[in-house]
Amino acid sequence: MRLKDVIVGTVMAGAGIFYLRMAAALPERDGVDAGTVPGILAWMMIALGLIELVGALRRPHASEAETRAATSGLVTVGLTLLLIAGFIAALRPLGFPIATSIYLFLQFLVLTPKSASRSVPLYAGLAVASSVLIFATFRYAFDLLLPAGPLVAWLN
Amino acid sequence: MFDLLIQGFAAVLSLKIFLLMTVGVAVGIVFGAVPGLTAVMAIALCLPMTYGLGPAAGISLLIALFVGATSGGLISAILLKIPGTPSSIATTFDGGPMMEKGEGAKALGVGIVFSFLGTIASIAALAFIAPSLAKVALSFGPHEYFAIAVFSLTLIATLSSGSMAKGIFAGVLGFAVSTVGIAPVDATARFTFGNVELNAGFSILTVLVGMFAVAEVIKVAESARHPIDGGAAPLPVKIKGFGFSMAEFLGQIPNAIRSALIGIGIGILPGIGAGTSNIIAYIAAKKRSKTPEEFGKGTIEGVVASETANNAGIGGAMIPLLTLGIPGDAVTAIMLGGLMIHGIQPGPMLFITQAPLVYTIFAALIVSAVLMLVLEFWGLRIFIKLLAIPKHILLPVILVLCAVGAFGLASRIFDIWTILGFGVLGYAFVKAGIPTAPFIIGFILGPMAETSLRRGLQLSRGDWTGFLTNPISGTFLALAVVSIAWQMWGEYRATRGPVAANPLKLGGEE
Numbered sequence: 001m002r003l004k005d006v007i008v009g010t011v012m013a014g015a016g017i018f019y020l021r022m023a024a025a026l027p028e029r030d031g032v033d034a035g036t037v038p039g040i041l042a043w044m045m046i047a048l049g050l051i052e053l054v055g056a057l058r059r060p061h062a063s064e065a066e067t068r069a070a071t072s073g074l075v076t077v078g079l080t081l082l083l084i085a086g087f088i089a090a091l092r093p094l095g096f097p098i099a100t101s102i103y104l105f106l107q108f109l110v111l112t113p114k115s116a117s118r119s120v121p122l123y124a125g126l127a128v129a130s131s132v133l134i135f136a137t138f139r140y141a142f143d144l145l146l147p148a149g150p151l152v153a154w155l156n
Numbered sequence: 157m158f159d160l161l162i163q164g165f166a167a168v169l170s171l172k173i174f175l176l177m178t179v180g181v182a183v184g185i186v187f188g189a190v191p192g193l194t195a196v197m198a199i200a201l202c203l204p205m206t207y208g209l210g211p212a213a214g215i216s217l218l219i220a221l222f223v224g225a226t227s228g229g230l231i232s233a234i235l236l237k238i239p240g241t242p243s244s245i246a247t248t249f250d251g252g253p254m255m256e257k258g259e260g261a262k263a264l265g266v267g268i269v270f271s272f273l274g275t276i277a278s279i280a281a282l283a284f285i286a287p288s289l290a291k292v293a294l295s296f297g298p299h300e301y302f303a304i305a306v307f308s309l310t311l312i313a314t315l316s317s318g319s320m321a322k323g324i325f326a327g328v329l330g331f332a333v334s335t336v337g338i339a340p341v342d343a344t345a346r347f348t349f350g351n352v353e354l355n356a357g358f359s360i361l362t363v364l365v366g367m368f369a370v371a372e373v374i375k376v377a378e379s380a381r382h383p384i385d386g387g388a389a390p391l392p393v394k395i396k397g398f399g400f401s402m403a404e405f406l407g408q409i410p411n412a413i414r415s416a417l418i419g420i421g422i423g424i425l426p427g428i429g430a431g432t433s434n435i436i437a438y439i440a441a442k443k444r445s446k447t448p449e450e451f452g453k454g455t456i457e458g459v460v461a462s463e464t465a466n467n468a469g470i471g472g473a474m475i476p477l478l479t480l481g482i483p484g485d486a487v488t489a490i491m492l493g494g495l496m497i498h499g500i501q502p503g504p505m506l507f508i509t510q511a512p513l514v515y516t517i518f519a520a521l522i523v524s525a526v527l528m529l530v531l532e533f534w535g536l537r538i539f540i541k542l543l544a545i546p547k548h549i550l551l552p553v554i555l556v557l558c559a560v561g562a563f564g565l566a567s568r569i570f571d572i573w574t575i576l577g578f579g580v581l582g583y584a585f586v587k588a589g590i591p592t593a594p595f596i597i598g599f600i601l602g603p604m605a606e607t608s609l610r611r612g613l614q615l616s617r618g619d620w621t622g623f624l625t626n627p628i629s630g631t632f633l634a635l636a637v638v639s640i641a642w643q644m645w646g647e648y649r650a651t652r653g654p655v656a657a658n659p660l661k662l663g664g665e666e
Contacts, residue, residue, distance in 0.1 A: 008588040012325050019332055022347055031618050034339035034346055037606045041332045048325040055321065073378035080377035081580065084370070084555065088572045091559075104552050111380040111548035130553050134560060144564050 005056030013049025016042050079110050095149020100131035161283075163512050164519030167212045176213055177220040177520065181527040184224020185535070188231070190557050191238045191369040194361060195225030199490045203497070211498035211513060216520040218494045222487055223275060223524035226470055227532065230267035230463055231539050234260060236554070238369045242360060242431030243466035245596060246438035248368075250451065250458030257454050264539060265398030266456045267463045268532040269405070270412055274464035275525040277416040278423065278471025282478075283518050298615060299623050302608035303632035305601045308432065310639040320647050322590045330598025331605070333358060340607040341614070353570045358578075360431070362571050363599055365558045366578020367585075367592050373551045374583040380548055398533065400456065408460045411441050419465035423472020431600055433472075435593060437465030471521065478502050478514065 020042035026035035087103035094102075104127035112118050138144040139155065148155040167173065180202070187198035198221045206214030229244030234251035247267060254263035296304075309327060336347045337357030348354040415437035422433035441461035442451045451458050477488045481502040495502055500510060507514055562571040585592050612629075616622030624630045 004588075008322070008590070011588075012322075015329070026346060027344060029342065032610055032613050034342055034344035037609070038332065038335050038346065041328050041335070044328045045325060045332070048321045048328065051321040052319065052325070055319070073381065076377045076381050077374055077583075080374055081576075084373075084576055084579075087556075088559070088569060088576060091569055091572070100556050104556065107552035107555075108549060111377060111552065113548065114381050116546075116548075126549065130556070134553075134556060138560055138564070142564075144560070145567060146560065146563065147569075 002056050002059045005059060006053060009049050009051075009053030009056050011049070012052055013046050016045030016047075016049055019045060076110060080107065083107050083110065091149075092147050093149060095151050095155075096146040097131050097135050097151060097155070098149055100134065101127045103127075104130055160511055160515040161518060164515035164517070165523075167512075167516045168216055168519045168523050173213045173216050174523070176209070176217045177524060178527055178531075180217045180220030181224035181524055181531055184221040184226075185228035185231070185528070185531060187221070188225035188228020188241050188244075189539075190561070191232050191236070191365055191554055194241050194561070195222055195487045196361075196490060198222075198225045199487060199494065203490065203494055206494060206497070211500060212516050214498050215495065215500070215513075215517060216523075218491055219517065219520040220524045220527065222491065223467075223470060223521065223528050224531075226467055226487075227268070227271040227275075227463075227528050229466075230271060230459075231264065231532075234263045234267060234459070235539060236372070236550070238372050238554070239364070242364055242596070242600075243434055243469065244462065245364075245368075245431070245593060246434040246462035247459055247466075249438060249462075249593075250453070250455050251462075253452065253454030254456070254459070259399075259454065261536065262399035262456070263454075263459050264532075264536055266400055266404075266408075266459050268529060268536070269398050269400075270408070270415075270460045270464045271467040271532075272525055272529040273412055274416050274419055274467035275470055275528070276522070277413075277464075278420050278468040278474075279518060279521045279525070280471075281420045281468075282471035282474050282521070296628070298608040298611035299626040299629040300632070302605055302612050302623060303626075303629035303636070305605035305608060307632045307636040307639065308436070308601050309598065309605065310636040310643075319589065320643070322588070323594050326585065326590050326592065327594035327598035330595035330600075331602035332598075333363070333595075334599045334602035335606070340603070341610045353568060357603075358574060358599075359565055359571065360600065361565060362562050362574040363578050364596065365562060366575040367582035367595065369554060369558045370575050370579025371582025371586060371592075373555050374579055375586055376547055376551050398536075404456060408456065411444075411457055411460050412464045414440060414444065415461040415464035416468040419468025420472040422465075423469035424475050432597065433469050434462040434466040435597060437461040474517075474521070478506060478517070 019038065023035045023038035023042050026033070026038070028035065083103055083106055087099055090099040090102070105123055108123040108127065109118060109120075135146055135155075139146055139148075168177070183202070184195065184198050188195060199218055202217065202221055206217055209217065225241065226243055229239055229241035230247050230251065233239045233244035233247035234255055237248050237252035237255070239245045239248050251263045251267065254260060309331075334357065336354055338344070338355055339346050345355060418437040418440060419433045422436065438451075438458055438461045441457050442448050445451065445455075445457055447455065447457075473488045474491075477492060479502075481492065492502060500506070500513060558575055559572045562575045563569070565571050582592060584590075585595070612622060613620070622629075623633060
């Protein structure tokens, strides 16, 4: 039995059950209605999840090394997701140039390999230059109204 | 006809239009190369600039953008393993591994040359067989479209080497995600949770950017702190010419011809564009290859198939657009708007009433293809220098560009949250060993299948046998059954053998 595949199979079937419940809540009409195709898809998802689950129960155990490899680096992944979420949440209040500069600077730091040197001034310069260049290109060349935040009076 | 074509070239090669087209192709290549920016956005953003230009100049600029952006997707598909546009999804399958092997320059050279040849082949098809082919496509109704969609969906099984259940699940999930929003036919709001922003469903751009670009950033984050190879970017080989030999070029001619025919054929059918044709051409190339085990590991055959087919879709999509006024996809829909802005009404009468302009369009397509070849060849050395930028610097900047692309769809922060959501889903797929490509196919073809099914049933008053008795639809449905049976037989034989041959890893599958 491979735990990872068991979890995957369970999630697949679970997603199908969740989707089926939502499809069942749609208003019913005579013949083929808005819920028919989602209902068919949901049953397919459940069946495929069960097939995967049965297959996983038959497969041999994963080695310890495989399990360890699967969980390494998750802290960096978590930090990256938090940074991206923070960047999106900050876009309106801080505006694109400021939010992007902060995000890029922090993301450069988080992703830098341990073996490489971290040059804080270089990262700060790159972050600000990139955000200004992207903002200027899209705002003034393509008329895309990216949020300017507190800088709105100067940038628009 | 040739007189008209010469007139068209004379118009296009005037200094003003030629310069406009050069800029258009260059901008298009950039839009195609940056994940999150697409041909649709390039044309939509530049459309207002054509208002002040005459019809020939305006249309030529739009065509230059279209050709450049369709081809530009290969650059990021190869260098970053992120498809710049939906039309380059299959290019990542072998372009990415070639880059990792130090053959990035060769992959780019192959992609550029066969993009050019695909475009030229499709222009020839457009010029010579447009009217008769368009008539066939016009005769297709919902029954035929449903059957074509079902047949195409069964190809998911072919893309699911590894775990067939996981691959098919990915396709079904993609289809399920496409059901979010207003339902076809009866306009019932589905799975929107009262959120008006979901009424229109998810945009293909946000799904694609999330599943490929954002997921790639997250994936890189996982190994960024402790890179297995010490963080060194693979060095590209020194490039001479386009990076490949004449023998390699000649060996790919049959593959290119087949892929061009697939690209043109699919491009003609409204609703299915280069986003699908590149994957189908890739599958066909793998099936017909003498070395199918090399696919997914970095073979030029895969790059040739994908890039020839997606660019062949350009001329293919223009066939129903010009002869019937039916746009095949989002890009040609905007092109239709562009033509109408300049007082051109596409349709069967266009070839009679405005023949010189039609041939100007043909000439613009040919000149754009040549400009694309020259600009990409010239830019090849610059693109390769991208490899020198460390991934921990490059990928966050790309993520920001993806966010800008998503925001540019409708000026909504919601769309940026969507790419993050699909990015997490794409990363989960990678961790779970679920291929991403079937998800995209399910998402693209799902709405067509459902809409055609419901319309077909309305036409046949709820009689399901209508799908079988219609000759074209019945044939495609039979082909779908054969396709599934064939794949199941292959899977059964593989599991009975000593080692299951499983060369195809897709969409960042681990």
